[in-house]
Amino acid sequence: xxxxxxxxxxxxxxxxxxxxxxxxxxxxxxxxxxxxxxxxxxxxxxxxxxxxxxxxxxxxxxxxxxxxxxxxxxxxxxxxxxxxxxxxxxxxxxxxxxxxxxxxxxxxxxxxxxxxxxxxxxxxxxxxxxxxxxxxxxxxxxxxxxxxxxxxxxxxxxxxxxxxxxxxxxxxxxxxxxxxxxxxxxxxxxxxxxxxxxxxxxxxxxxxxxxxxxxxxxxxxxxxxxxxxxxxxxxxxxxxxxxxxxxxxxxxxxxxxxxxxxxxxxxxxxxxxxxxxxxxxxxxxxxxxxxxxxxxxxxxxxxxxxxxxxxxxxxxxxxxxxxxxxxxxxxxxxxxxxxxxxxx
Numbered sequence: 001x002x003x004x005x006x007x008x009x010x011x012x013x014x015x016x017x018x019x020x021x022x023x024x025x026x027x028x029x030x031x032x033x034x035x036x037x038x039x040x041x042x043x044x045x046x047x048x049x050x051x052x053x054x055x056x057x058x059x060x061x062x063x064x065x066x067x068x069x070x071x072x073x074x075x076x077x078x079x080x081x082x083x084x085x086x087x088x089x090x091x092x093x094x095x096x097x098x099x100x101x102x103x104x105x106x107x108x109x110x111x112x113x114x115x116x117x118x119x120x121x122x123x124x125x126x127x128x129x130x131x132x133x134x135x136x137x138x139x140x141x142x143x144x145x146x147x148x149x150x151x152x153x154x155x156x157x158x159x160x161x162x163x164x165x166x167x168x169x170x171x172x173x174x175x176x177x178x179x180x181x182x183x184x185x186x187x188x189x190x191x192x193x194x195x196x197x198x199x200x201x202x203x204x205x206x207x208x209x210x211x212x213x214x215x216x217x218x219x220x221x222x223x224x225x226x227x228x229x230x231x232x233x234x235x236x237x238x239x240x241x242x243x244x245x246x247x248x249x250x251x252x253x254x255x256x257x258x259x260x261x262x263x264x265x266x267x268x269x270x271x272x273x274x275x276x277x278x279x280x281x282x283x284x285x286x287x288x289x290x291x292x293x294x295x296x297x298x299x300x301x302x303x304x305x306x307x308x309x310x311x312x313x314x315x316x317x318x319x320x321x322x323x324x325x326x327x328x329x330x331x332x333x334x335x336x337x338x339x340x341x342x343x344x
Contacts, residue, residue, distance in 0.1 A: 002207075005097030007034040010206040019209035020299040023172055024340075026201030027131035029193055030210060036100030037124050037180070038093040038107065042115030045089050052110050052249055053083060054232065056242040060085040065152040065169060068240055070103060071250030075231040075257055079103050079222060082169060084154055089115075092165070094126075096222045110249065125186040129193060129202070130176030130213075137197035138177055142166065146177065160192045171210065173217030173340050215294050216301065216340035218267060224278060224293045225265060225307060233258055234309065236265050263309045265293070267337035268321055270304035274330035276323045282308045283322040283329060289314060292323065298339060305339050306332075 002011050010031070013019060022028050040048055049057045055068035064085055070078035079099040084092040095103045104119040111117055129138055135146050144157030144166060154167035165180040181189065194202060211221070220226045225235055231254060232241050243251055270276055276295030281288045295306030306323070314321070317336060322329040 004207060005034050005100075007097060009034060010204070012206040012208045013204040016206075016208040016212060017299045019203060019205040020212050022201060022203045023131045023174055023205060023209065023213055024300050025132065027129060027133040027137055027176075027197055027203075028172075028205035028209070029190070029197065029202055030128040030130065030205050031126075031190070032128050032178075032210075033125045033183070033186070034097035035126050036095040036097060036103065036119070036121045037126075038095060038100075038104055039118045039120050040091040040093065040107070040115055041089060041118070042113070043089055044113035045091050045115045048107070048111055048113040048115050048117070049083060049091050050245065050248060051113075052107050053081070054242065054248055054250060054254070055083070055240045056245040057083055057085070057091070058245065062087050063153055063155060065154060065167060067152070067169075069226075069232060069237070070106060071232075071248075071254075072228060073249055073253060075250040075253035076228045077222070077226045077230060077232075077235075078106050078228070080220060080226055080237075084165075084167070099222060123182065124180045125183045125189070126178060126180050127190060127193070128170070128176060128178045129197070130170055130172045130174045130205075131202075132174065133197070133200040133202070134174070134176040137193065137200050137202055138179075140196055141192060149177075160189060162189060171217075171219055172213035173219070173338065174213075174342055209299075211294075212296050212299055215296055215305065215307070216298055216338065218307070218338035221294065230309075231257055233261050234263055234265065261312060263290070263311055264315050265307055266310055266315050266334045267339060268306050268308060268323075268332045269335045269339075270306075270323065271331040271333060273304070274323065274325050274328075275304045276306040276325065276330075276332065281324040282310060283324060284310075284314055284320070288324075289321075295323075300340060303339075305335075307337075310334075 053068040282290035
């Protein structure tokens, strides 16, 4: 166990490698109740969501989810978030644990609309079941047709008799579901899922394997790939920026920054057995050109991989880099990402 975002969190149960491989081949169960939940509700809810996020929430229909971001006026990240549309006057945001209060206060400070913003984090437990067997394990516990939930969609339904919001997003590169429900049912739902899933290889998974899984899938982590020093263009998240939707916080800065981009996030693979870790210097031609944002052995791919910001001119595939590991330099090369893509 370790402190994370103000919560005491499990880093590992059986071991990071075993948990990682279980999610890739069978299924893993995550307690991610540390994530924050914020509700925006009222007749002008869409106006506020459009003002504070860079993606275009007007494209959402009821039961759909959108990956988006809260930005500062200078175009850098307040946080990356998931926007759920319950109806035209009701939006449900899932935000990062360490940013929950900051996000809530930021959204509230921008509320010039006829709508109410509420931090409802304490009202929810959040469990995620991920992996090829996730649907088969969860389906017997709910009458909701899980197969009908599209990727980045959600429904309201009962899980073992408990009212839940069931979504299908994921942060592992695998298929799976997130289950939001009242905290008093936490142990019961966890235990029922483990009971139903044990014969299909379900095991509990901690933050350690969650990190290696999302790294293989090249999914950003706040404080690493994104922060208040990084904008979406640099992070390769241009697809969530909709400058054509109208004005939003950070839009003017982003329009200017797009033509002045000097660095970008790349994936790299170590050549040899050295392991790149978060924060290690990245070098090229004897000069420090960047820093590793995330680095780790890949349990599934059996390679040592990482992500780093480098100058644009060093971002092409197969460009040679060096990673400084405890004072020594080890070779690496730029590779395509995501490192891992699941078979459909």
